[in-house]
Amino acid sequence: MLQIFIRFFSLGLISFGGPAAHIGYFRQTFVQELAWLDDKHYGSLVALSQFMPGPGSSQVGFAIGYHRGGLLGGLAAFVGFTLPSFILLFLFAVTSSQLLNYPITLGVIHGLKLLAVVVVADAVWIMFKQFCQRKTAILLMLTSFAVISLFPGIWIQFALLMLAAVVGQQWLSSTDSLGEPKQSIKLNYLWLGLFTLLFIGSSIMLFGGISSQESGLLGLFSQFYQVGSLVFGGGHVVLPLLQSSVGDAMSGDQFLTGYALAQAVPGPMFALAAYLGAEIWVAQPLLGALVATLAIFLPGFLLMLVALKSWHAMSGRPKITGAIAGVNACVVGFLLAALYDPIFTSAVKDNLDMVLVVIGFALFKLLKPNIFYLVLSFAIAGAVIS
Known part of the structure; x- marks a missing residue:
């Protein structure tokens, strides 16, 4: 367990670049260097993480830890990989009131907000090319963008995701595996039951008319558990759902500040929950950060445990893959809406x-620099401007 923790903790210290980069780090370390699993097994874990809602790279890390050391190994991998970013974002949250007194700090944060525009715009472009190749997928993307821009809210997003799954099941199903014999799907119903129970309970907490004063930490847990249950694609896709979920608890500028700071630290983007939880639960910020972080990661890990042994059979069902394709197209629309508001509207204030x-986006696409140098460049630019 200690070996698993140390390996993932060391990766959590240096893993800049988002989920795609994390998956590359994992392959180099656990397949090529340590040989904990082979390329075929690793590829199957990556495929399953794309199939399930939740934080993609963290789910792969959890599955590697689970393969190496069972459930405790999976937990050791999760804690090790997430701990560096959790600590940094928690410290940003509890010291932000002091740091924001300095103009240079405000300048650095403004620079990082501009970087967020570049990074999310790139994510939208890549996801559009990946998930919106068919006319039906493009129509789903445009519909979700228009509806969520005009009528923001987590309930609206949930309804759009369900609609996209139905449409995708009917019109985006793959025909590649229609001639193959269907394999039986053997799910772990214990973990599925726990996931479902928590999802229903969190839905009742959020939409049952219970006030935030009455719900307390359970309400905070419910907010972030719902987000973690509905995010397909991981990474930056979590942004619109999080913004809708916590929008009443903090200002848009405060939320974007946390997102900008999350760009500057290594590790999973979902660790942004540590910052948001500490900012929302100001009476005990460490407790708020822990509850929010646990809640947003938990559903993705539970679903991985449900399907770890049945991923191949599930991926061979055209209706299931079609539903996922529809959901993926829908979340591209969500991310496009979030790119405009709050990211662009909060970050871009003038022509400079x-x-x-624009220059940052062009250089990002042409030169493909390491994300660390990009963070440093925008931070310096913001400080100089201030």
Whole structure:
């Protein structure tokens, strides 16, 4: 367990670049260097993480730890990989009131907000090319973008995801495996029952008319558990659902500050929950950060435990893959809406900001620099401007 923790903790210290980069780090370390599993097994874990809602790279890390040391191994991998970013974002949250007194700090944060525009715009472009190749998928993307822009809210997003799954099941199903014999799907119903129970309970907490004063930490847990249950694609896709979920508890500028700071630290993007939980639960910020972080990661891990042994049979069902394709197209629309509001509207204030964003995006696509250097460049640019 200690070996698993140390390996993932060391990766959590240096893993800049988002889920795609994390998956590359994992393959180099656990397949090529340590040989804990082979390429075929690793590829199957990556495929399953894309199939399930939740934080993709963290789910792969959890599955590697589970393969190496059972459930405790999975937990050791999760804690090790997430701990560096959790600590940094928690410290940002509890010291932000002091740090924001300095103009240079405000400048650095503004620079990181501009970086967020570049990074999310790139994510939208990549996901559009990956998930919106068919006319039906493009229509789903545009519909979700228009509806969520005009009528923001987590209930609206949930309804759109369900609609996209139905549409995808009917019109985006793959025909590649229709001639193959269907394999039986053997799910772990214990973990599925726990996931379902928590999902229903969190839904009742959020939409049952219980006030935030009455719900307390259970309400905080429910907010982040719902987000973790509904996010397909991981990474930046979590942004619109999180913003809708916690929008009443903090200002848009405060939320974007946390997102900008999350760009500057290594590790999973879902660790943003540590910052948000500490900012929302100001009476005991460490407790709020822990509850929010646990809640947002938990559903993805539970679903991995449900399907770890049945991923191949599930991926061979055209209706299931079609539903996932529809959901993926829908979340591209969500992310496009979030790119405009709150990211673009909160970050770009004048022509100089727009110039930096356009040049930064062009250099990002042409030169493909390491994300660490990109963070440093935008932070310095923001400080100089301030």
